Structure formats: C-alpha cells, structure tokens
Amino acid sequence: MNKAENIPQEEHNKWEAPTEQVKKPEQYNPISERVNQTYSSRLCEYVTGMKPENPELINRLQEDQKIIRSKYNLPNPDLPASEFERSLKEIAKKNGIEIRSKHEYSRLFDENPSVGAMSLDGGKVVVDLDRNSEKGYNKSLKQMEHEIVHGLQEKYAKSMPIEEMEYEAYLSNGNIQFLKDDPEAINEILFGTLIGGSVKIYYGAERCGRGEADSPVRHNPNYFIEKDAQAKTNQKKLRTEQDLKQIEEIRSKLGITKPASESK
Ligand SMILES: [Zn+2]
Numbered sequence: 001m002n003k004a005e006n007i008p009q010e011e012h013n014k015w016e017a018p019t020e021q022v023k024k025p026e027q028y029n030p031i032s033e034r035v036n037q038t039y040s041s042r043l044c045e046y047v048t049g050m051k052p053e054n055p056e057l058i059n060r061l062q063e064d065q066k067i068i069r070s071k072y073n074l075p076n077p078d079l080p081a082s083e084f085e086r087s088l089k090e091i092a093k094k095n096g097i098e099i100r101s102k103h104e105y106s107r108l109f110d111e112n113p114s115v116g117a118m119s120l121d122g123g124k125v126v127v128d129l130d131r132n133s134e135k136g137y138n139k140s141l142k143q144m145e146h147e148i149v150h151g152l153q154e155k156y157a158k159s160m161p162i163e164e165m166e167y168e169a170y171l172s173n174g175n176i177q178f179l180k181d182d183p184e185a186i187n188e189i190l191f192g193t194l195i196g197g198s199v200k201i202y203y204g205a206e207r208c209g210r211g212e213a214d215s216p217v218r219h220n221p222n223y224f225i226e227k228d229a230q231a232k233t234n235q236k237k238l239r240t241e242q243d244l245k246q247i248e249e250i251r252s253k254l255g256i257t258k259p260a261s262e263s264k
Pocket of ligand 1: 150
C-alpha cells in the first residue's frame with residue numbers, strides 16, 4: 001500500500017501540495033556549460049585562455065596590445081595622423097607589402113559587401129584612405145594598420161591560426177578605454193562582431209575555395225572539455241569526457257587506483 005493513502009485527506013493535500021516548492025539548487029554542470037558556450041566566448045578563450053567575463057581579461061588585452069605594437073614596430077598612435085600614415089607606409093614598404101586601392105579589386109568587395117579592407121596572399125593589402133573627414137581618415141588609417149599587421153603576419157608568422165591573426169590585428173589599435181568602460185563589449189564587439197566576423201568570413205572563403213568542411217577546433221565543445229579534463233586530472237590523451245569516463249570504468253574494473261601523477 002502506498003504510504004500516502006494512510007494520511008487523512010486534509011493532511012494528504014498539504015503533503016501533496018506544499019505551499020512553497022523547495023527549489024533544488026541548480027547543479028553546476030561543466031559539460032553542459034561547455035556545450036552551451038557561445039561562439040564569441042569560445043573564440044576569446046581559444047585565443048587568450050580566459051573567458052570574456054574574466055575581470056583580469058582587460059589587463060591582458062592592454063598588455064597584449066603593447067606587445068603587438070612593439071612586435072610589429074607599429075608607429076606611435078599619438079603621432080599626427082599624416083605622420084602616422086607616412087610611418088605606416090614606410091613599414092609596409094620596408095617589408096615588401098604593397099598597398100593597393102579597392103577599385104582594383106572591386107569584384108572581391110562586391111562579393112563581400114561587409115568587408116571594408118582586405119589583405120591578399122603575396123603581401124598585398126587593399127584599403128582606401130578616406131580623406132573626406134578627420135574621423136573617416138583616422139578610421140581608415142586603423143584599417144590600413146590592421147591590414148598591414150596581416151601583411152606582416154603573412155611574412156613572419158604564416159602558420160599563426162587565423163583566430164590569433166585577427167586578434168592581433170584588431171587588438172593592435174583597439175580602443176582599450178572603450179572596453180574598460182563597457183566590459184560586455186569585449187565579448188559582444190571585440191570577439192563577437194570584429195574578430196568573430198573576420199574569422200567567419202575567412203572560414204567561409206576557405207570552405208568555398210577548398211571545398212572542405214568548416215570545423216575549426218574551437219567550435220567543438222570537446223576541445224574545451226578536454227582542456228578542463230586535462231587541467232583537472234593532469235592526465236594525458238583525454239580527448240573527450242567519454243574518454244575520461246571510459247578510463248575511469250576500466251580502472252575501477254581492474255581495481256587500479258589513480259596514480260598521483262602521470263608523466264607527460
Ligand atoms: Zn583582419
């Protein structure tokens with residue numbers, strides 16, 4: 001007999017319908033968090049090793065900006081704009097980077113209407129300077145610098161993943177103060193719209209060009225689950241959560257206890 005049936009009706013109602021539902025605390029589930037992690041958050045973590053909500057990230061961005069600017073010997077951003085332009089063009093020239101105008105490549109821009117400037121294989125950057133207004137001029141100088149960074153990467157760091165290339169190029173002249181004032185913009189604008197947008201265009205172009213499926217490693221939550229597992233267990237060769245489970249099962253079947261550490 002069911003226990004509830006022995007309780008008087010009045011008590012039974014009370015018992016069945018407690019006035020206040022006891023809420024179970026939401027279980028923290030690292031696997032589902034990884035599966036649900038957004039595109040831009042994955043991109044950020046892939047490049048910086050930090051999630052975009054990490055309050056330490058802004059300092060990292062500020063440091064990285066300094067490193068990138070000094071690594072590529074980019075001109076002082078406080079220079080008058082015309083001086084800055086001259087310096088940029090000198091860097092391009094020294095490194096065999098050709099600056100071409102957009103009308104020469106109008107077909108490419110017609111195909112990609114959201115693209116304002118681009119860099120092409122063989123050390124060519126395609127960008128127009130807007131001399132109609134001070135704002136436009138400064139903006140287009142930033143675009144030129146962005147594309148020159150890509151030109152330098154092609155020359156000196158060709159094997160760099162596209163995600164890092166775009167991170168460097170956008171961060172090189174990103175507005176750190178703006179990101180400090182609005183930390184959500186790190187995820188939404190820097191990694192979402194800007195870096196994310198360029199990376200998506202790249203993979204789209206690559207896919208069309210090579211006929212390969214676009215499956216960048218960071219789109220796979222297992223990439224991060226693996227990193228989590230590695231950090232947690234200090235074990236090698238754990239590709240997925242399933243692998244971890246399987247190993248644990250085998251170990252328990254064989255009665256092996258986890259070694260304190262495994263050699264790398
Ligand atoms: Zn770019």
